[in-house]
Amino acid sequence: MKRANIMIVEDDRVVARDIRQQLQRMGHAVVAATADGEQAVALAAQARAELVLMDIRLGGRVDGVEAARRLRAQCEIPVIFLTAYADDETLRRAGETEPYGYLLKPFEDSQLRTTVEMALYKHAAEQRLRESERALRAAEAEVARVAQLTRMSELAAAIAHEINQPLAAIVANAGAGLNWLRRDPPDLAETREVLQSIRADGHRAAETIRSLRALSRRSGPSFACFDLSALVREVAELSREALRERGVKLNLEGVVPGARVHADRVQIRQVLHNLVTNAMDAMAEVPAGERWLILSVAPAQAEGTATVTVSDTGVGLPAGDTRRLLEPFFTTKAHGMGMGLAICRGILEAHESRLALAPSTPRGAAFSFELRLDDLKSG
Known part of the structure; x- marks a missing residue:
């Protein structure tokens, strides 16, 4: 049995002496003794008692019940x-203090x-649990x-990737505009067109940031109806x-007109842009005459939906578990950030959709x- 520091609170000196002797025979140390319940709390803390016999x-x-209540509240020292x-x-009041045992006087060694061992074991178990x-x-x-740092990191990487x-x-466009202005005389018509493009790109970047912030906060897409084929x-x-x-040659023959969908137009544009960019990257090592980007929009097998497919003639999917391609920061590119497909997955999940990956034919x-x-308005 482990040696414990025990305090005795007993107003009968003879009983207190007998208890002291019994405890010492068991190998315990009696670190304090008092007959005053009011002093018990301060004395137990000062003596670093591990158990109090009250x-x-x-x-x-x-009385002993009130002293035990104070001990429990201030020191968390178990009481018998x-x-x-x-x-x-x-007895009802005593029970409310949740004692670790009762001993009816007189008692045997x-x-x-047994009561002391059980009290010390229970208290140690409670301490381990706490x-x-x-x-x-x-x-x-x-x-x-x-998780918060990861979300912040992913958001920062996503914003950097998307804008x-x-x-x-x-x-x-700014460089082109400066060139038009350096002409003699300056070509103001071309400069005006370039400035309009800069403004459009600025609005597109702002919309992208707004969309990504909404996605990171899980506030949900801004649903509206629009022409998917036009997008x-x-x-x-x-x-x-x-x-x-x-x-890269572009094939739009599979873009069937008239598919109006209910989705967040800005976010779906992000998905399409990322998929198109990935497709171009995948064809970097393919001979120039064999680079094809194929886009299609068609009714899906599931009633009431439309399927968008972005295909390429690039190097194909990597061997192994292709689902890793959709994880943040996973990339097969030498200088990639690994955020494009992860952003696509997050956007589509918010639309109760998913991004499907498959080999293309012939490659x-x-x-x-x-x-x-x-x-x-579909049809």
């Missing part, structure tokens, strides 16, 4: 009550030993902090210069997703 009936203003007799009300709970709360707080293209377009053609037009520079990859048609 007589229920004490002289003075504070000693009593020869007690009325029902006193074996009774004292420590485990504190550790669990600390771990939960750390997990929450890491890179409009910022690049703004820089390129696909709009993204293709915005990407036309990049497609030309990379030697390359196909990415597709479904959106719900507008019930009133």
Whole structure:
């Protein structure tokens, strides 16, 4: 049995002496003794008692029950009550202090030993439980902090990823505008057109940031009805210069007109832009004459939905678990951020859709997703 520091609160000196001797024979240390319930709390804390044997009936203003209540509230020291007799009300009050045991005087050494051992064991178990709970709360707080930092990191990476293209377009258009102004005389018509493009790209970057912030806060998409085929053609037009520079041919024959969907137009444009950009990147190592980007919009197998597919003739999907492509910061590109497809997945999940990956024929990859048609205006 582990040695414990025990305090005795007993107003009968003979009984207190006998208890002291019994405890010492068991190997325990009696670190304090008092007959005053009012002094018990301060004395127990000062002596660093690990267990208190408390007589229920004490002289003075504070009886054993009140002293035990104060010990529990201020020191969390376990108490064993000693009593020869007690009325029902006193026993009820004693029970409310949640004692670790009762000993009816007079008692044998074996009774004292068993009660003390059980009290010390129970108190140690409760302490371990409290420590485990504190550790669990600390771990939960750390997990929450890491999750928050991860969300912040993902948001920062997503914003950097998504506004890179409009910022690049703004820089390129600004350079072109300066060239038009340097002409003699300045070409104001071309400059005006370039400034309009810069303004449009600025609005697009602002919309993208708003959309990503809403996605990170899980506030939900801003649903509206729009022509999905028109949006696909709009993204293709915005990407036309990049497609030309990379030697990629565009096929829009599968974009069937008239598919009106209920979705967040800005977020779906982000998805399409990311998929088109990924497709172009996947064809970087393919001979120039064999680079094809194929876009299609068609009714899906599920009634009331339309399917968008972005296919390429690139290197195809990597071997192994292709689901990792949709995880944040996972990339197969040498200089990629690994956010494009993760953003697509998050947006589509908010639309109760998912991004499907499949090999393309004769080579390359196909990415597709479904959106719900507008019930009133589809057709």
